[in-house]
Amino acid sequence: MPAKWCEDFAAQFELLLELKPAVASFTFDILSAAQVKRLHDAGIFVIGTVTTVDEALAWQAAGADALVASGVESGGHRGTFIGAQSAATLEAIPLLAAVVDAVRMPVISAGNVMTGADIRERLALGAAAVQMGTAFLVTDESGVPAVYKERLLAAQGNPTRLTRAISGRLARGIENRFMQQMAAVEAEVPAYPVQNALTGSIRAEAAKRGDPELLSLWAGTGVARARAMPTAKLMEVLIAEINQT
Numbered sequence: 086m087p088a089k090w091c092e093d094f095a096a097q098f099e100l101l102l103e104l105k106p107a108v109a110s111f112t113f114d115i116l117s118a119a120q121v122k123r124l125h126d127a128g129i130f131v132i133g134t135v136t137t138v139d140e141a142l143a144w145q146a147a148g149a150d151a152l153v154a155s156g157v158e159s160g161g162h163r164g165t166f167i168g169a170q171s172a173a174t175l176e177a178i179p180l181l182a183a184v185v186d187a188v189r190m191p192v193i194s195a196g197n198v199m200t201g202a203d204i205r206e207r208l209a210l211g212a213a214a215v216q217m218g219t220a221f222l223v224t225d226e227s228g229v230p231a232v233y234k235e236r237l238l239a240a241q242g243n244p245t246r247l248t249r250a251i252s253g254r255l256a257r258g259i260e261n262r263f264m265q266q267m268a269a270v271e272a273e274v275p276a277y278p279v280q281n282a283l284t285g286s287i288r289a290e291a292a293k294r295g296d297p298e299l300l301s302l303w304a305g306t307g308v309a310r311a312r313a314m315p316t317a318k319l320m321e322v323l324i325a326e327i328n329q330t
C-alpha cells in the first residue's frame with residue numbers, strides 16, 4: 086500500500102501563499118472565493134482550468150483572473166470538476182468560443198495547439214493566449230523517459246485515447262498495454278487520487294526498466310505533429326509561424 090494517497094492540498098496552498106509566485110493555476114477542482122481572495126491579497130494572479138461553460142462561470146464567481154479552456158484533445162488529465170468527466174466532450178475550438186462568450190476575463194485556449202498557425206487561429210477566435218503541453222514533451226529539455234519520447238516521436242495519426250485506468254481521473258495518452266489490459270475494468274477502478282497512488286509504483290518501475298507499455302504515455306491528439314528540437318528553437322519557430330501571413 087502507498088504511504089500516502091496524495092499531497093496535502095491545504096499545506097501546499099499555505100506554501101504557495103508564502104512563495105508568492107506571480108501566477109498560480111489550478112486544475113481538477115475550484116477554489117472558494119475566500120481562497121482566491123487570499124491569493125489576491127498575496128499579489129498572485131489566479132487561473133482556473135475549465136472543460137465546460139458551467140465551470141467557467143463557477144471560476145468567474147469565485148473571482149479567478151483568467152481561465153484555461155481545455156479541450157478534449159488535450160494531453161494528460163482533464164480538469165473537469167462539475168458533472169461527469171466523460172460528459173465534458175467539447176473540443177478546444179467550440180469550448181473556447183463558448184467560454185469567451187460566457188465570461189468577462191482572458192481565456193487561454195488549450196488542446197491540439199502544435200504550430201504558430203494553430204496559435205493564430207485561437208487568437209483570432211478570442212483567446213488571450215494558448216497553453217501547449219504535447220508540443221514541448223519532445224523538446225531536448227523535456228524530462229520524460231527516453232522510451233516515452235520515442236513513442237511520441239513515432240506517433241502517426243492519433244494513437245491517443247482517454248482513460249481513467251491509470252490515475253482514476255480521465256486523461257489522454259498513447260494507448261499501450263497497460264491501457265488495453267485495464268480497459269475491461271476501467272469504470273471500476275478507484276477514483277483519483279487512490280488509483281494514481283496504487284499504480285505509481287508500477288509506473289516508476291516501468292520507467293526504471295525503460296518499458297513504455299506500463300508507463301503513462303500522456304499526449305494530446307496532435308502528437309503526430311510534435312517537432313523535436315531545443316525549446317528555444319521551438320519558441321522561435323512558433324513565433325515565426327505566428328507572424329507568417
Ligand SMILES: Cc1cc2nc3c(=O)[nH]c(=O)nc-3n(C[C@H](O)[C@H](O)[C@H](O)COP(=O)(O)O)c2cc1C
Binds near residue numbers: 110155218
Ligand atoms: C504530460 C503532461 C502533464 C501535464 N501536467 C499538467 C499539470 O500538472 N497541470 C496542468 O494544469 N496541466 C497539465 N497538463 C496540461 C497542459 O498544461 C495543457 O493544457 C495540455 O497539454 C494542452 O493540450 P496539448 O497537450 O494538446 O497541447 C499536462 C499535460 C501533459 C501532456
